Amino acid sequence: NAGVTQTPKFQVLKTGQSMTLQCAQDMNHNSMYWYRQDPGMGLRLIYYSASEGTTDKGEVPNGYNVSRLNKREFSLRLESAAPSQTSVYFCASSDRGEQPQHFGDGTRLSIL
């Protein structure tokens, strides 16, 4: 039982390049989330999807887009990467918003 799977685990980009981070969950959860984690900043919500076909902005959405492809998959896209987007990105899912979220192992993204 894989839970939440994120790909890739590591990526280095140049400023201006585009990139899609993939996330898939096998727990039949309705809600999915994308966070970024920077040193000393905790987890900050980028976008979330309460159900298939819906997406909403979180605390720090600028520079990102998302797609809820189906119930299992929720992708995060950086159209034109900037050094300020260097971070560790976590995907999470839950059955409903108030239920505990299950996290993937993260994607460490460096933008030069």
Added chain:
Amino acid sequence: EDKVVQSPLSLVVHEGDTVTLNCSYEVTNFRSLLWYKQEKKAPTFLFMLTSSGIEKKSGRLSSILDKKELFSILNITATQTGDSAIYLCAVVQGGSEKLVFGKGTKLTVNP
């Protein structure tokens, strides 16, 4: 603005010590508070608290919520080196799918 504040931000103790981690919050329409442990990679769920004054316990870890004073504590007794991690507190807003996280407390347990 909704916020969750954890203290201390970092803590170094010796094996066998007891520690108390704090989480205070100001969130519109509070629904529940969650504690997570983060070691190398993904945060893992510890507790979810919705009712005031009811302690949740798992082994050496326990947590309690005070909805009147808007805070929660996480206690770890007889700490072990394996308890070394970042402990994250998060609050769920009612009518929302979103969690608001604190910045975390980094706990280091030395042998």
